[in-house]
Every structure is written in structure tokens, then in C-alpha cells.
Amino acid sequence: MVENEPHSILIIGPTTSDKNVDLSTAVYDTVEILHQLGYKISVIVEDPTSLLSSGKFFDRIVVERVTGEHVLNFINEYHPDAVLPTVGDRNALGIVSSLNGKIGNVKILGSNYMASLATFKRELFIKKLTENKLPVINFISSDDEKEIYSFIRSIGFPIIARRRYSNRHSSGWTNINNLFELDNFMAIGDVDDTRIEIERSIRGFSEYSFTVVRDMFDNTALIGTIEDIEPIGIHHLDSNLISPAISLNDSKLQRMRSASLKLARAFDIVGICTVHFAYNHKTNEYFITEFIPRLSEETKFLEYATSYPIATSVVELALGYHLDKLQLDGGRVFNGASEPFVDHITSRFPQWGTDKQEYLGPSKTSNSSIVVNGFSVEEVFNKGALNDKLNNNSKRHDILEKLDDDELFEKIIHPTNWMLDVLLEALRRKFEMPVLSEITGITMPYLSVLNNIRKTFEVIDNDEVTKDNVERLVEMGIKNIGQSKVLLDTDDIVTKSVVKSKRSISVSNRNYNNQNFFVTSGIDSDLELNDKNKIIVRSPIITSKTDILVRQFVLTQLIKSIDQNGLEAVVIGREPWTAPLSMREKVIEIDDPYMEMKELGLIPEDSIFKIIDFSRHLSDVDDNSNVFQISSKKLKDIAISTSISIRAMVVTDGNNYLVPSLIYREDQDKHSFEVSSYNNFLSIEDRSALSELIERELENQNDVNVFNFEFSKSNGHWIVTRLYQGMTNDIIRHELASSVHVIDTLVKLILGNKIDDNKTLQEVFQNCDDRYLLTIDDKKYNLLAYDDMKEQLNKLKKED
Known part of the structure; x- marks a missing residue:
């Protein structure tokens, strides 16, 4: 511990509206390191599910707005x-800015009053x-x-x-x-206490962020x-993102780096700061x-791209630790002053829940994203934004091909989420790259990549793949192209998919074992496995924000349990799992956008104990006896x-069952x-009635599984209205x-343990909790002790 440090810390948690799994993981990392270092931690959070079960690290959890x-x-x-606001969302900074002069000697860690206020007060920022x-x-x-x-005239x-608004x-x-x-914008009905904010538009400038x-x-x-x-002019999280920023030469990078510092x-x-820049490459104005x-x-x-343990580092810096003497796990020293060197490219591609074109603007419209890695921009484009399996690019191509030049030009001027496909079609029609760069603001390096x-597409379409160009094609992330005999018949490593470690840790941090890999081409595999039996966990292709939170929660619990039971977990998915820091050294994580891991044969079949799969979008070609479908x-x-x-969660070994959790709704x-x-x-009467219904439904179920029942009460009797096999939200x-749990x-049941025979009803429904989660109108949460909850229940039922 450092001198004059706090001993008890209040964390301002994220709001329910955010549903941000990234912040949930950051909270987990933050409170775990604080717990290891001996601090007492409290949190105010609206929805305790966003804590990803890190509750054991907290001294006190307050559930309210x-x-x-x-x-x-x-x-x-x-x-x-x-008070620590930096793991909350933007709301936490607003709260800090309002506390000035009201909290006496209580310290604000990380983001002070001035910095917090400047995120809301544009005038102060300027x-x-x-x-x-x-x-x-x-x-x-x-x-x-x-x-x-x-x-505006000026x-x-x-x-x-x-x-x-006020x-x-x-x-x-x-x-x-x-x-x-402008007149249309100003004509919109005014609201009391509303101010209009106007800025010079710098659309067409390139946008960068430095952390x-x-x-x-x-x-x-x-x-990074x-x-x-x-x-710029398009919302940052609706853009296709690349890290590191490859279009910057050293001079430009150093200018913005110095400005960030x-x-x-x-x-x-004290902690972390992400600075956004707009840069005009013609005038060098920024x-x-x-x-x-x-x-x-x-x-x-960035934490995923660079492997720098950001959340853990930020809280330690806020506590007063020196940058070069951070503690990764409460004891092991990590030199945070060594800036990470990255040997690969990481890219984030936004996703929309529709196949239709969505116009891009300064407000966010995407609802999810996918992250991929590669050794070239061409490779990450082909894995992500131009991956036909994810984005129906063939269908987009067919639609764009039918447009005349004027119609295509209109789509270049007014960008949509099909922008890369539109530019590919424009380049096919020999539109000049300098003109496209001038109109769109997309820099020449990326237009060259698209060209x-x-x-490459022309080579494939014309069946001109030869031994002379196959290596270049594979470097671009293209493998097993159609029925090309050159690719299918060659044993050259360059045509194969392999797993490559993400080398992105600074030399001073070489002992940090971050087992993070991605599927690429043309490079010998460096995946090293121990002799433990393995459970393969296959995660979904792409999910909504809510589903991501559920997936992250389930993965966290799975990895804990697999590790505690002496097995090794391998997580494979089309998007990376942003795991809590303590689990990154316990699990092998492989970002596989094509789900080729089985074909690669890199994990010996005899070492795989079980496959747990909740990638329900995939058609399973494995031996079903070894695959447990958890979705x-x-x-x-x-x-x-x-x-x-x-709603009841029922877990069974095929003969007996337990009902460890019930959710009552009225x-x-x-x-x-x-x-x-x-x-x-x-x-007792309700337990008996529910038990009889469960036994009837599970009569023909003879395998280990989880079931979600929904019972409804009608005319004084319980009936089963919904039944799901596997995990629900x-x-x-x-x-x-x-x-x-x-x-x-x-x-444990998957590993061969059994539920005891002849359990009483009390034992089947046994739950030893002393805290209960009350949810009002699906948005207001409260954690109550048994007596308080009983009193609340009586009150609520009387109101009915």
C-alpha cells in the first residue's frame, strides 16, 4: 500500500441503461485487485447483474438508482x-462534477471535478x-x-x-x-432550459483516438x-476501427501523442484518458x-488489442502507485511505463440487426460489433467487414452492381454501413482513388487495401489462382477458395489456417502469460498445450449487448468451475471474450472467425473431455455425444x-434433479x-405441485442438462407454460x-458426479441465501434481507 492512501472505497457503478459488458468486466478486474490489496470496497449499482458475480469482493453492495x-x-x-468513478459510465462523471464542495475530505480517485465537468461543459473544455x-x-x-x-456566418x-438540456x-x-x-433544425420545437450547441464540422478529416x-x-x-x-462526422462506434493507427507516420503520431499527454x-x-483527434492530412491541421x-x-x-491490463493499472494509479511499479495480481510487479509494442492488427467492425443499408452520421445506430485480428489490413477486412458469412457481402455486391454510376456516386457521398462494399464496386468501375479519398475522407492506404x-476477387472469379499468387491471396485472409485445386491439393503451410499468439506485451512484462490466440494463415502455429484434459467452450458468432453480458457471465462461471475441477478451458469464438484479468492466464482463448479449429487438428482429440457449445448459429458436425449444447x-x-x-432453473443428472433457484413474478x-x-x-403445497410437474416433463430426459421452466398459476393451479432446454437470459x-451455483x-455433473437419490422436497428446493433481489417494473432493483423481503412481499401482495 502507498502512503496516505484510502482504506475504504466507494465505486460508482454503471447505470442500467448502459448494458455495457466492457464496463462490467472492468468492474470485475478493478474490485478483484482492490480486494487482493486489502481495501474495503462498496458499490452503488442499479442492476447487480452487471457485476458479473464479483459480489464476493465487495464489503457492501447498494442497489438503487x-x-x-x-x-x-x-x-x-x-x-x-x-470515491472511484472511472469504472462507471458517463453518468458517474456527471455525479462527480456535482459533488464539488459537498463531500469534505473524501477523495475523488482518477477523474477530478474539473475533468468530469469538462466532459459535459463544452465551454469549459474549449x-x-x-x-x-x-x-x-x-x-x-x-x-x-x-x-x-x-x-455560423463567421x-x-x-x-x-x-x-x-438542463x-x-x-x-x-x-x-x-x-x-x-439549419432552419429545419432550429424550427424543431424548443424545450425549456435548452441550449443549442454548434461546432465547426470537420467531416472529411481522419479520426484517431490516443489512450x-x-x-x-x-x-x-x-x-495504444x-x-x-x-x-470524422460518422459516430466513432459506427466506424470500422483499426488498432494501431497505421496511416500515421512518426511525425504525426508524435504530435498527437504529445498533445494527449x-x-x-x-x-x-491520474489514471486513464482517451483523447479523440481530427486530422487533415492535406494541411496537417488537427x-x-x-x-x-x-x-x-x-x-x-485496446486492452484486448495490446494485452495491457488497463482496468487493473488504472485503479492502482488512482491509488498513488508509480506507473513503473504496478501490481498485476496484488504481488507481481508490472512495469506499466513500458509502452506495448504490437505485432499484429486488431479491428472492430460494427454490426446492425438488419440487412438493409443504414445511413451513418454523428449519432450511433449500430447495436453490436465483432473484433478480429490479422497481420494485414486485407486480412482483417476479409475476416470482418467483408466476410460474407457475417455480412451477406455477395448480396450487397449483386445489389450495387445493378446501380448506374450516378446512383453509386450518391452512395459514396452519403455514407452507409455498406461503405466498404460501395468503394469496392467503385474501384471495380475504375473510379480514381484520389477522387474517392477526397469525397469520402478515407485515406489512401485503406483505398489501396480495398483495391x-x-x-484478388478478380483473380478468384477468373479462376486465375496459381502457385505464383496463392501466397499473396492467403496473406489477405483468403483460404480454401471455392474448389481451387491449387489450394486444395497443396500441403504448403501458407495455404493452411494456423493459430498464432498475439505478441503484444512489452519486454518488461514478458512473464505475463496472456494465452490469447487468433486463427490466421501462412505462419507456423505456436499454440502450446499442457497435458491436462480440456473442455472446449464454443461461444456465439455475434450477439446483442444483452446477450453479450449473459455470455460473459456464463463464460466467467464456466472457466472458474473448469479450473477448480482440475481441467483446462479452451474458449473458441468468432469474437474475442474480454475476460477478467485473473482468468486470462487460466484459459486459452482463440478468436476464430471461420470456426476452423476442428479442421486444424491442433488440439488432440484424446485430450478433449467435453465440448460445451452455446454458438447456436452453427450447424454442429461433431459427435453429438461429446457436445453439450448450453444455449x-x-x-x-x-x-x-x-x-x-x-421461473425455475432445474439441473438434472438424468435421474435426479435440483431446483436451486426460483424467480417469482406478479x-x-x-x-x-x-x-x-x-x-x-x-x-410446501406449491413445492409439491411444482415438483410433480417437473418430474412429468423430465420423465424421458436421461442425460445431464439444465432446464428453464415457467409455471403460471391459473384458477388456483400451477401449469407449465414455457420450457427451455439450456441457459436462458x-x-x-x-x-x-x-x-x-x-x-x-x-x-460437476458433466464430469460424472451424481445428485443423491431420495432427496426430500426441502433438499431439492434448498437455497441458503440471506439476500434477495427485488425487481420493480423490470427496472428498479433492490437487495433485501429475509425479514425485509418477507415484509415487502406481504405489502406488495396486499396491494394486489
């Missing part, structure tokens, strides 16, 4: 030594940058229409605009290119860079567009209108409430609520 009032009440009641002679954009915030129009079009929230940024569009860490002694390090392939110093950031003084989706992406891919499969669905229901007019871990409130609540029990 994450607001400044509730944070202040907690401080006044429990008197923590410090002023601070100007004072420190940092490049800044022309900006105004006003409710005076004349002042707004006068400012800077000219294009501009971007948004409305800022509650710190704002509308999304809107691109405005002329007076007509730096800094300790309180002004030691700094650049963790990210580049947007599409130009200067900004961190100006705001006295601006800082925003900064994020906390952990975010970007920092988690290389176009030429949900609907077995029964009966539509019945009822106000009272129970709907009352327009309101509802749910109680997790309802076992201890269930009457309820698993997090079941796991948090139950003292009998379903996933660990499942792993």
Missing part, C-alpha cells in the same frame, strides 16, 4: 475514504484547451438565435449541432450542410492508438474533439393470460414485481440469487 443524491447519502452514512495552447474547434453554446446565426458551413443530457449531433438544413495512462507523479505512457477508417496533465488526470477520462468501450478494445482486395432451445410454449408466474395492472431466490418463500439472476453444479 445511480444518482448524485444517492452517492451523497451513502457518503454521509458510511464515510468512505474515497477554454481549458485554449489556455494550454492545445488545438481546439470553433464552438458556441447559446439560447440566443441571433448569436447562433452570427457565429465559420461557414458545414457544421454540426445538438441540443443540450439535466446534462443532449440530443445526438446532427450534420448541417446549408442554411435550409494514455498517467500517475500522480506525472509519469505517462501511451497504451485507434483509427477510424471512415472519416499535455491534455492529461492540464486536467490532472483538433482535439473530445476526451474521456474513464474506462470505456474503447479502452476494453488489392478487388484485384436455450424452446421445448414448450403455451399462451395463457395470468398474473402470477414462477403483474398488477400496469406494474409488476419479481423476487429472485423465491425458494425460501415457497409453501435468466441465468445471471438465478446465479446471483442462488447459493447453489447452477453452472458449477452443471460442470
Whole structure:
């Protein structure tokens, strides 16, 4: 521990609205290292499921709305030594900015009042940058229409605009290119206490983000860079992202690196800061567009790309540790001042839930993403954005091919999520690359990459694959092209898919065993396995934000249980698993966008004990006797209108079963409430009735499995209205609520353990929890002790 450090810390958790699995993992890493270092930790969080079962590390968990009032009440009641907002979402920074002068000697760790306030107050941000002679954009915030129009005349079009409300929230940024569009924007009905914010538009500039860490002694390090392939003006998380930023020469990189470090110093950031830049490669003009003084989706992406343990490092820096003396696991020294060197490219491609074209703008519209790795930009394009299995690129190509040049040009001017496909078609038609770069703002290196891919497609389409060009094709991530005899018949390693370690740790951190691999081509495999039996865990192809949180939770519990039972876990998926730090050395993680691991034969069949699969989108060609399908499969669905229901998690060894967790739900007019871990409130009569129904449904089930039942009460009787085999989204609540952990029990049964015969009803439904999760209207959560919950239940049922 360092001198004058806090002993008790309050963490401001993410809000329910965020549903950000990256922050959930960051919270897990943060509280685990704090626990190992001996700190008392509390958290205020709206939804405890976002903690990914890290509850054992906390001294106190407060479940209520994450607001400044509730944070202040907690401080006044429990008197923590410090508040940590950097693992919360943007709301946490807003809370910190409102606490100035109200919390006495309680320290704010990481992001101070000034930095937090500047993320909301654009005027303060601009002023601070100007004072420190940092490049800044022309900006105004006003409710005076004349002042707004006068400012716009002084800077000219294009501009971007948004409305800022008094509650710190704002509308999304809107691109405005002329007076007509401005008048339409201004004509939208005003809201009380609303200001209009206008900025010079820098659409067409290239966008970069630099993430730096800094300790309180002004030691700094650049963790990594990210580049947007599409130009600024498109929302950062709707762009295709590349790390490291490959279009920067050293001179440009050093300019922005120096500006990032200067900004961190100006705001006295202790911990982490991500700085966004807009750069004009023609004029070398550049601006800082925003900064994020906390952990975010970007920092988690960088943590995966660079293997730098960001979340763990940030909290230790905030506590006063020197950058070069960080503690990876509470004891092992890690030199955080050594900037990571990366020998590969990592790319993040946004995903939309529709095949239709979506116009891109300054507001985020994508609902998910996929991350891939490679040794060339061509390889990551072919694995991600141009992967026909993920994005239906063949269908896109057929549609774009039918457009005339004017229609295609229109799609170049007004970018959609098909932008890379549109540019491929434009290059096929011999549109000039300098003209395309001028119009789109996409730099020449990426247009050259697309042109290389176009030429490759022509070689394949014309059946011109030869021994002279096959190596170049495979370097671009193209393998097993159609029925090409050259590829199918050759034994050359260059035509094969292999697994390559992500070499991205600095020399001073070579002892950090991060077992992270990806499938690539043309390089001898460096996957090394121990002699333990293995459980292969295959994760989904691509999922929504909510599904990702569930998957992350299930994976975390699976890995814990597999490790505790003496086996080795291998996680294979089309997108990386952003695992908590403590598990990255226990599991081999392989990012496999083509699901080729089985064909590679790199894991000896006799070492594979079991395959656990929740990639339900894949057609399983394995021996089904060795594959346990963990994703949900609907077995029964009966539509019945009822106000009272129970959802039950049932785990069975094929003969006997346990019901470790029940969720009781009651709907009352327009309101509802749910109680997790309802076992201890269930009457003997209801236990008997539910047990009889479960036995009837499982009569023909003779294998280890998990089932999710939904029972509805109709005319005083329980009936089974829904039945799923496998894990549903309820698993997090079941796991948090139950003292009998379903996933660990499942792993033990898979390994051959049995449930005892002749268990009594009390033993079948046994649950030893002393805390119960109450959910009101599916959005308000509260953790209550037994007596409090019983009182609440009686009150709620009387209201009905």
C-alpha cells in the first residue's frame, strides 16, 4: 500500500441503461485487485447483474438508482475514504462534477471535478484547451438565435449541432450542410432550459483516438492508438476501427501523442484518458474533439488489442502507485511505463440487426460489433467487414452492381454501413482513388487495401489462382477458395489456417502469460498445450449487448468451475471474450472467425473431455455425444393470460434433479414485481405441485442438462407454460440469487458426479441465501434481507 492512501472505497457503478459488458468486466478486474490489496470496497449499482458475480469482493453492495443524491447519502452514512468513478459510465462523471464542495475530505480517485465537468461543459473544455495552447474547434453554446446565426456566418458551413438540456443530457449531433438544413433544425420545437450547441464540422478529416495512462507523479505512457477508417462526422462506434493507427507516420503520431499527454496533465488526470483527434492530412491541421477520462468501450478494445491490463493499472494509479511499479495480481510487479509494442492488427467492425443499408452520421445506430485480428489490413477486412458469412457481402455486391454510376456516386457521398462494399464496386468501375479519398475522407492506404482486395476477387472469379499468387491471396485472409485445386491439393503451410499468439506485451512484462490466440494463415502455429484434459467452450458468432453480458457471465462461471475441477478451458469464438484479468492466464482463448479449429487438428482429440457449445448459429458436425449444447432451445410454449408466474432453473443428472433457484413474478395492472431466490418463500403445497410437474416433463430426459421452466398459476393451479432446454437470459439472476451455483453444479455433473437419490422436497428446493433481489417494473432493483423481503412481499401482495 502507498502512503496516505484510502482504506475504504466507494465505486460508482454503471447505470442500467448502459448494458455495457466492457464496463462490467472492468468492474470485475478493478474490485478483484482492490480486494487482493486489502481495501474495503462498496458499490452503488442499479442492476447487480452487471457485476458479473464479483459480489464476493465487495464489503457492501447498494442497489438503487445511480444518482448524485444517492452517492451523497451513502457518503454521509458510511464515510468512505474515497470515491472511484472511472469504472462507471458517463453518468458517474456527471455525479462527480456535482459533488464539488459537498463531500469534505473524501477523495475523488482518477477523474477530478474539473475533468468530469469538462466532459459535459463544452465551454469549459474549449477554454481549458485554449489556455494550454492545445488545438481546439470553433464552438458556441447559446439560447440566443441571433448569436447562433452570427457565429455560423463567421465559420461557414458545414457544421454540426445538438441540443443540450438542463439535466446534462443532449440530443445526438446532427450534420448541417446549408442554411435550409439549419432552419429545419432550429424550427424543431424548443424545450425549456435548452441550449443549442454548434461546432465547426470537420467531416472529411481522419479520426484517431490516443489512450494514455498517467500517475500522480506525472509519469505517462501511451497504451495504444485507434483509427477510424471512415472519416470524422460518422459516430466513432459506427466506424470500422483499426488498432494501431497505421496511416500515421512518426511525425504525426508524435504530435498527437504529445498533445494527449499535455491534455492529461492540464486536467490532472491520474489514471486513464482517451483523447479523440481530427486530422487533415492535406494541411496537417488537427483538433482535439473530445476526451474521456474513464474506462470505456474503447479502452476494453485496446486492452484486448495490446494485452495491457488497463482496468487493473488504472485503479492502482488512482491509488498513488508509480506507473513503473504496478501490481498485476496484488504481488507481481508490472512495469506499466513500458509502452506495448504490437505485432499484429486488431479491428472492430460494427454490426446492425438488419440487412438493409443504414445511413451513418454523428449519432450511433449500430447495436453490436465483432473484433478480429490479422497481420494485414486485407486480412482483417476479409475476416470482418467483408466476410460474407457475417455480412451477406455477395448480396450487397449483386445489389450495387445493378446501380448506374450516378446512383453509386450518391452512395459514396452519403455514407452507409455498406461503405466498404460501395468503394469496392467503385474501384471495380475504375473510379480514381484520389477522387474517392477526397469525397469520402478515407485515406489512401485503406483505398489501396480495398483495391488489392478487388484485384484478388478478380483473380478468384477468373479462376486465375496459381502457385505464383496463392501466397499473396492467403496473406489477405483468403483460404480454401471455392474448389481451387491449387489450394486444395497443396500441403504448403501458407495455404493452411494456423493459430498464432498475439505478441503484444512489452519486454518488461514478458512473464505475463496472456494465452490469447487468433486463427490466421501462412505462419507456423505456436499454440502450446499442457497435458491436462480440456473442455472446449464454443461461444456465439455475434450477439446483442444483452446477450453479450449473459455470455460473459456464463463464460466467467464456466472457466472458474473448469479450473477448480482440475481441467483446462479452451474458449473458441468468432469474437474475442474480454475476460477478467485473473482468468486470462487460466484459459486459452482463440478468436476464430471461420470456426476452423476442428479442421486444424491442433488440439488432440484424446485430450478433449467435453465440448460445451452455446454458438447456436452453427450447424454442429461433431459427435453429438461429446457436445453439450448450453444455449436455450424452446421445448414448450403455451399462451395463457395470468398474473402470477414462477421461473425455475432445474439441473438434472438424468435421474435426479435440483431446483436451486426460483424467480417469482406478479403483474398488477400496469406494474409488476419479481423476487429472485423465491425458494425460501415457497409453501410446501406449491413445492409439491411444482415438483410433480417437473418430474412429468423430465420423465424421458436421461442425460445431464439444465432446464428453464415457467409455471403460471391459473384458477388456483400451477401449469407449465414455457420450457427451455439450456441457459436462458435468466441465468445471471438465478446465479446471483442462488447459493447453489447452477453452472458449477452443471460442470460437476458433466464430469460424472451424481445428485443423491431420495432427496426430500426441502433438499431439492434448498437455497441458503440471506439476500434477495427485488425487481420493480423490470427496472428498479433492490437487495433485501429475509425479514425485509418477507415484509415487502406481504405489502406488495396486499396491494394486489
